[in-house]
Structures are given as structure tokens and as C-alpha cells.
Amino acid sequence: MNGHANGHAASTFGYDVLVIGAGIAGINAGYRLQTALPDYSYAILEGRHELGGTWSLFKYPGIRSDSDLHTFGFSFNPWLKPNSIATGESIIEYLNETVSKFGIDRHIQYNHKVTSADWSSDQQQWRLEVDYEGHTKIYHAKFVIMGTGYYDYEKPLEAKIPGLDNFQGKAVHTQFWPEDLDYKGKKIVVIGSGATTITLVPALVDGGAAKVTQLQRSPSYVMNSPQKKPGEYAWYERVLPRALALWVTRMKFILIPYLFYLFCRKFPNSARNLLRKEAKSVLPEGFPMDPHFQPSYNPWDQRLCFCPDNDFFKSFESGRAEIITDTIRSVVKDGIELNSGHKVDADIIVTATGLNVQVCGKIAISVDKQPVDVSSQWLWRHTMLTNVPNLGVLIGYINASWTLGADSSCLLLTRLLTYMRNNGYTKTTPSISESEKQNPRPVLGLTSTYLKNAFKALPHAGNSGPWLPRENYFKDYWAATRADLRKGLNFEKVST
Known part of the structure; x- marks a missing residue:
């Protein structure tokens, strides 16, 4: 042919x-x-x-x-x-x-x-x-x-959120984000705890949202991913030919995460303690670890979430981001009522609930x-x-x-x-x-x-x-x- x-x-x-x-x-x-x-x-x-x-x-x-x-x-x-x-x-x-x-x-x-x-x-x-x-x-x-x-x-994964039709603000799914959505100065609730949420929370804070609330039913493990700056080189990048150095970098990023994955599967308690300890070290002083950073499952039972240069953890330093770990009783016209009796006010509700x-x-x-x-x-x-x-x-x-x-x-x-x-x-x-x-x-x-x-x-x-x-x-x-x-x-x- x-x-x-x-x-x-x-x-x-x-x-x-x-x-x-x-x-x-x-x-x-x-x-x-x-x-x-x-x-x-x-x-x-x-x-x-x-x-x-x-x-x-x-x-x-x-x-x-x-x-x-x-x-x-x-x-x-x-x-x-x-x-x-x-x-x-x-x-x-x-x-x-x-x-x-x-x-x-x-x-x-x-x-x-x-x-x-x-x-x-x-x-x-x-x-x-x-x-x-x-x-x-x-x-x-x-x-x-x-x-x-x-x-x-x-068609995204349908999130079963009771009363969502009652909401008089803007409801958005991350798969179909309106490019003209103006969220500056708005109160936003992001429902979810996966990689999309971990990306979205710091971006919304940096983009000028008045308040960003991450509402999660259960937490995920979040790990820092340090980023190299322009002009910053590892020792082997200084001495090896460019093509070989790039190959070493690729092998490093294949091998080290896989070894860490094996570590998490073999020694889940040690991995859990390590991840929680690292998170606590970069969260604001006195930030409650439990229940917000206490997943009910072992590391890598679900996908580990990565945040570059701790941006997710640092977003809470602004005072304009918070986490609530709870379940939804019902969405009302101006926010979300939780089963704990707490109410979260919202101008925008974002569902980041999966694919x-x-x-x-x-x-x-x-x-x-x-x-x-x-x-x-x-x-x-x-x-x-x-x-x-x-x-x-x-x-x-x-x-x-x-x-x-x-x-x-x-x-x-x-x-x-x-x-x-x-x-x-x-x-x-x-x-x-x-x-x-x-x-x-x-x-x-x-x-x-x-x-x-x-x-x-x-x-x-x-x-x-x-x-x-x-x-x-x-x-x-x-x-x-x-x-x-x-x-x-x-x-x-x-x-x-």
C-alpha cells in the first residue's frame, strides 16, 4: 500500500x-x-x-x-x-x-x-x-x-455530588475548563485529592483567587520534586559528553523512582513515615497533619502525587489556601454543606474527581x-x-x-x-x-x-x-x- x-x-x-x-x-x-x-x-x-x-x-x-x-x-x-x-x-x-x-x-x-x-x-x-x-x-x-x-x-468521570444542581455559582470540571473563566478574587472549592488537585491549588492561589479550599474525602500522598534551575548541573553533566550525560539522566529518572516504588511496596510503614515527615517539614508551623495528610492506604496503592519545589505545600503559607477532609452532605446555592456540620462558601466549585x-x-x-x-x-x-x-x-x-x-x-x-x-x-x-x-x-x-x-x-x-x-x-x-x-x-x- x-x-x-x-x-x-x-x-x-x-x-x-x-x-x-x-x-x-x-x-x-x-x-x-x-x-x-x-x-x-x-x-x-x-x-x-x-x-x-x-x-x-x-x-x-x-x-x-x-x-x-x-x-x-x-x-x-x-x-x-x-x-x-x-x-x-x-x-x-x-x-x-x-x-x-x-x-x-x-x-x-x-x-x-x-x-x-x-x-x-x-x-x-x-x-x-x-x-x-x-x-x-x-x-x-x-x-x-x-x-x-x-x-x-x-465524557469525564461523573462525580456523584449531592445537590450540585442547587449551586448558583459556576461549577467546572477540570477536563473542560473554560479558558475565559475569571477566578480572581473568587472563593473556590476544589473537590479532589489527586494529581490534578495538587497542581490546581497552588496555581489558583498564584492566579489571584481570594480563597482556595481543597475538599477531599480521603487524602493522597504528596511528595516534593526538586527542580533544577538554568545553569545548574550535576557533576556528571560537567564531565561527560552531552549525549552520554543525557542518557545518564534518563537512566537515573527510570531507576531511582522504580527503586523508591519498590521501597514503598516492601516497607510501607517506613515509606509512609518518610512522606509524612517530609510534608510536615515544609508545611506552615502548626499545620494539622491529621487527617489531611494521613491516607488510609499504603504508598503506591494509588499513584503518588508530585509537586515541583514544594509548591503545593507552600501555597498554604499565603493564608488563602486550606484543606478540609470531610464528606459532602449537599451543595447549596452559595457553597457546600458538609456532614460534619461545617459549611464552605464558594463562588466556583471545581470537580477534579478523575477520568x-x-x-x-x-x-x-x-x-x-x-x-x-x-x-x-x-x-x-x-x-x-x-x-x-x-x-x-x-x-x-x-x-x-x-x-x-x-x-x-x-x-x-x-x-x-x-x-x-x-x-x-x-x-x-x-x-x-x-x-x-x-x-x-x-x-x-x-x-x-x-x-x-x-x-x-x-x-x-x-x-x-x-x-x-x-x-x-x-x-x-x-x-x-x-x-x-x-x-x-x-x-x-x-x-x-
């Missing part, structure tokens, strides 16, 4: 590989494809008007990464700025610079929203229906890679016109679905950088495509045995509310071999580059 419109129908286009989504995962897939398979044609179909995915969609004040950019960025285009935690705006700049530098931008087609994908066994290819500005275009591909992220872009988790971007997937229920399938090496031929799904880590997991999947898929080409295979489909289905495990293994709610919507991980959930980057990288591709996959040669 050459990537051009077929002569018999102007609206039909053919490629070797189609990538769905031009966020971090999709861009990374484009680079891996053109590097490993330069003779293959590919396109990246992006439903929105610009690249970036999450970083294009979310517009709330202070939006930033909750992973370091040395690993959240691309290994082939290292993050060069000194700060490891980056703003959404600078991430978009980095992504645009990356696609331009490597020619990936020439493969991206914007405003192309994929609505359905059907695998044809007769033709040994996918047929995709794509909405482009109200018109349907048909695409064919030998292989499809889903870089659609892990949540619903159009509506899904995979494959609400695309209707079928095989020979038979619909596929993604939630009833199993994930082969966290990257392909049982009973679905020639389809890759890019899912990253939730206890490390998303990009590390997505990239290990891309390396695996390009090796698989090379193997298929070299052996003349037209089709590969994951197949799991009944014994490997016993005692299924969650694909995303944390206990956050939005992930627990998503358990029934996601495919399963198995109990052994290529069906296990992700563990760590080093193991996944080995599997992507060395593991036996035939284990768990069926290959076929079908002439068309």
Missing part, C-alpha cells in the same frame, strides 16, 4: 500501518515505524485539530506533567530543559518540535476521527471509517496501532463485521487483544512514565511487523489458554477510585507468561526486544 487514494474511489486510502491518535504514544509510534520499517507507509489519524492529546485537551491553570520529562519525553529526542516537571504549554512545544525535527508531522492528518474499524479475513486488512469534517473517508491498513490514551475525551477510563477511543471494533467487546479480551504483552488480528494497543505505566510503557509496546510491535514481513505472514492473533485465564489481574493495578470503576471496562491481564500485567520498564524492554514472539500468538499466511 502506498498511502495514496485508490483510483476507483477518491475517498478510499491505503497504508501499511495506521496509527490512531497524535498524542505522545502516537508520535512515538510514528518514529518507531519510520525507523524500523522505512519502506512501510503509515499515517497518524488525529481526531482533534492539533497534536498533543491530553496536553491539547486540558486547559486548567497550572497544568503540568506528573512524571519527569526525561522519561515522559522521547528517548530519541531527549528533554533538554533543566526542569523535569514541565507545563502543558512547554510539552506541546516539545511535541511540535519533535514531529518537525523527525518529519513525523508529514504523516499526521488532523480532524480525522475514526468511528469504526473492521478486520476483513478475506482481504487480510483493516477497513476504517473516518469522519473528516462531516464527511466519511475509508482507510485500509494491514496493521492498526491504537494510540488513543486511556480515558474518554468527551472516565477506556481504551481504543470509543472506536467500534469488529472482526469480519462481528463486534468485539474489548472488556472481555485479554492483553498479550500488554499490547495486543485476544481474538483481534493485527491490532496494537499502546498503554503506558501508571507507576512510572506513560511513555516508557508505550515505547516498549512500539518496539515490540515494530519487531513483530518485521518478523511477519520476513516470514510472509499476513495475520497474527493473540490466543490465550483456559489455564492462563485463571485468576485474572487488573491491567492498571492501582486502587484509585476511577481505576477501580474502570475494571469492568478494561481488558484483562492473565496470571503467567505473556499475559502478565506490566511490572517494570527493564523487564518490558527485554520482552520487547528479545522475547519469543510466537508465544501466545497465532500466525497465518493468507493470500488475497
Whole structure:
């Protein structure tokens, strides 16, 4: 396939590989494809008007990464700025610079929203229906890679907040923040305790809010992430060549957080005491640690929240930020009444209560016109679905950088495509045995509310071999580059 419109129908286009989504995962897939398979044609179909995915969609004040950019960025285009935690705006700049530098931008087609994908066994290819500005275009591909992220872009997780309709002020969900929202001098209640809230509270204080109240049902663990300043260098950065120093930095940001994660899982009480002690040392004198910084779970049962240079903790020094740990009895016209009897006045209520988790971007997937229920399938090496031929799904880590997991999947898929080409295979489909289905495990293994709610919507991980959930980057990288591709996959040669 050459990537051009077929002569018999102007609206039909053919490629070797189609990538769905031009966020971090999709861009990374484009680079891996053109590097490993330069003779293959590919396109990246992006439903929105610009690249970036999450970083294009979310517009709330202070939006930033909750992973370091040395690993959240691309290994082939290292993050060069000194700060490891980056703003959404600078991430978009980095992504645009990356696609331009490597020619990936020439493969991206914007405003192309994929609505359905059907695998044809007769033709040994996918047929995709794509909405482009109200018109349907048909695409064919030998292989499809889903870089659609892990949540619903159009519908956030519904927060069950009693009486919210009574509120006469402005109610906002962080996924759809109004860019013209004027919050200066206003009393704001932010409902939530996750990474978005930890980002939002200091940003609203700095942006001139009169009062910012973080209202949480249960606390999260929050950890400082010190940021390097321009001109500040580690010892190895002064003596090693630039490329080697960047590699060392990347390895450091892969290894040290993983070791800390293992420490938290192995010694939860010590980790809890360490995190609480650090928080207390930077909070204002006499700030109550309990219950506001006393989570009911162990560190890394849920995702650890990071704040650069203690900005979240320091926001309480202003006197314009507070935390309340309580449950909501009802929202009233001018605030929120709590079950403790306390009332919080508010001009604006912000719900930062999580994402509506899904995979494959609400695309209707079928095989020979038979619909596929993604939630009833199993994930082969966290990257392909049982009973679905020639389809890759890019899912990253939730206890490390998303990009590390997505990239290990891309390396695996390009090796698989090379193997298929070299052996003349037209089709590969994951197949799991009944014994490997016993005692299924969650694909995303944390206990956050939005992930627990998503358990029934996601495919399963198995109990052994290529069906296990992700563990760590080093193991996944080995599997992507060395593991036996035939284990768990069926290959076929079908002439068309």
C-alpha cells in the first residue's frame, strides 16, 4: 500500500500501518515505524485539530506533567530543559518540535476521527471509517496501532455530588475548563485529592483567587520534586559528553523512582513515615497533619502525587489556601454543606474527581463485521487483544512514565511487523489458554477510585507468561526486544 487514494474511489486510502491518535504514544509510534520499517507507509489519524492529546485537551491553570520529562519525553529526542516537571504549554512545544525535527508531522492528518474499524479475513486488512469534517473517508491498513490514551475525551468521570444542581455559582470540571473563566478574587472549592488537585491549588492561589479550599474525602500522598534551575548541573553533566550525560539522566529518572516504588511496596510503614515527615517539614508551623495528610492506604496503592519545589505545600503559607477532609452532605446555592456540620462558601466549585477510563477511543471494533467487546479480551504483552488480528494497543505505566510503557509496546510491535514481513505472514492473533485465564489481574493495578470503576471496562491481564500485567520498564524492554514472539500468538499466511 502506498498511502495514496485508490483510483476507483477518491475517498478510499491505503497504508501499511495506521496509527490512531497524535498524542505522545502516537508520535512515538510514528518514529518507531519510520525507523524500523522505512519502506512501510503509515499515517497518524488525529481526531482533534492539533497534536498533543491530553496536553491539547486540558486547559486548567497550572497544568503540568506528573512524571519527569526525561522519561515522559522521547528517548530519541531527549528533554533538554533543566526542569523535569514541565507545563502543558512547554510539552506541546516539545511535541511540535519533535514531529518537525523527525518529519513525523508529514504523516499526521488532523480532524480525522475514526468511528469504526473492521478486520476483513478475506482481504487480510483493516477497513476504517473516518469522519473528516462531516464527511466519511475509508482507510485500509494491514496493521492498526491504537494510540488513543486511556480515558474518554468527551465524557469525564461523573462525580456523584449531592445537590450540585442547587449551586448558583459556576461549577467546572477540570477536563473542560473554560479558558475565559475569571477566578480572581473568587472563593473556590476544589473537590479532589489527586494529581490534578495538587497542581490546581497552588496555581489558583498564584492566579489571584481570594480563597482556595481543597475538599477531599480521603487524602493522597504528596511528595516534593526538586527542580533544577538554568545553569545548574550535576557533576556528571560537567564531565561527560552531552549525549552520554543525557542518557545518564534518563537512566537515573527510570531507576531511582522504580527503586523508591519498590521501597514503598516492601516497607510501607517506613515509606509512609518518610512522606509524612517530609510534608510536615515544609508545611506552615502548626499545620494539622491529621487527617489531611494521613491516607488510609499504603504508598503506591494509588499513584503518588508530585509537586515541583514544594509548591503545593507552600501555597498554604499565603493564608488563602486550606484543606478540609470531610464528606459532602449537599451543595447549596452559595457553597457546600458538609456532614460534619461545617459549611464552605464558594463562588466556583471545581470537580477534579478523575477520568472516565477506556481504551481504543470509543472506536467500534469488529472482526469480519462481528463486534468485539474489548472488556472481555485479554492483553498479550500488554499490547495486543485476544481474538483481534493485527491490532496494537499502546498503554503506558501508571507507576512510572506513560511513555516508557508505550515505547516498549512500539518496539515490540515494530519487531513483530518485521518478523511477519520476513516470514510472509499476513495475520497474527493473540490466543490465550483456559489455564492462563485463571485468576485474572487488573491491567492498571492501582486502587484509585476511577481505576477501580474502570475494571469492568478494561481488558484483562492473565496470571503467567505473556499475559502478565506490566511490572517494570527493564523487564518490558527485554520482552520487547528479545522475547519469543510466537508465544501466545497465532500466525497465518493468507493470500488475497
